[in-house]
Amino acid sequence: MKTGTGKNAGAAKILHKKAKTKSVRSSSAKESARVDQAPQPVETKHPSAARIYIIGESPMVEQYAEVCAFHGYEVSLSWNEKPLQKPEFKSDHIKISSIIPANTSIVLELTNIDTAAKKANIERINDAIADTAPILSSSITVTATEQSSWISGKYRLVGLSALPTLIAKPLVEIAPTIYSPKETIEVTRRFFQSIGKEIEIVQDRIGMVLPRMLCRIINEAAYAIMEDIASPQDIDTALKLGAQFPFGPFAWAEQIGLNQVVAVLAALHADLQEERYRITPLLKQMAMTRKQA
Incomplete structure (x- = not known):
C-alpha cells in the first residue's frame, strides 16, 4: 500500500480559514458568549505538514492510524495500554510516541x-496542543458534552462514533455539543472528507x-x-x-x-435504565473469558 502525501489534496484543506466564530447551538446567551471567544482554526499548506495525534484503545488506534497515513497525514500515536503484540504498520508515516507533537493539527481520542x-487523555491533550486544534473524541460511552466539561477548551471537542472496524465504513457519525461553533464542525467535516469519509451529524447521546443498534443486536x-x-x-447465517x-x-x-460491546x-443501561440494554450474563462471561485469555 502506498502512502504518498499527494494522494489526497483534500487533506491540505482540513483547517478552516479564519472567520468570526459563532455558536451553532447555544442554550443561553452566556454559553454563546463563551463560544464566540474560541480561537479560529487556521489553514495548513500541505498534507505533509498536517500531523494527527491518535491515542486510545487497540485496535482502533492502529486502524485510524493506517487510514490517516494512507491519505497523506503524518501520524503520531500511543495507547492507553500497549497491545500484547507490537503492530506492524504498512506506512512509514506512522510514529509511536507518548509525546504529543507541538504541531499537531487534529487529535483523535x-x-x-x-x-x-x-479523562486523563483529554485533559493532557487540551494542555498540549494549540488552541486552534480540534479534539475528535469517541463519545459512545461518555457524551461529548460531558467530556467537554473536563477541559477549558470546550469549543474544540466534537463527539465521534468509534468502534473497531467502523473506520472501514464510508460514513462517520459525529456529535457536536452546545459549545461547538460551526467552524469546528466544518474542520471536522473536511478532515473526514480528506480520508474518504462522509459525516452524519447526530444527537450527542x-x-x-x-454502535447502539449493533450492540443491542449482539446482546439479543x-x-x-x-x-x-x-x-x-445459525444466528449468524x-x-x-x-x-x-x-x-x-457473533x-x-x-x-x-466483546469488551467493547459490553462497555457500550x-x-x-446506566444512562437509560431500560431492560432492553441489560447485558446478558452469557455476553458478560464471554467478554470476561476473552479478557483473561
Missing part, C-alpha cells in the same frame, strides 16, 4: 472502556446510532443462545442471508471486541 484513562443474539433458540452459527448483514452478530462481536451496553 479513541477510548470507550476506561473512562478514567479517557450515549451509543449514538450504529446472546439471549437467543441462552434460551436455546438457535446456535451461534440467519442475519447474513435473511437480513443482508455483512457479518452475523462474527461481528469478535471483530469489534453498560453505558446505555
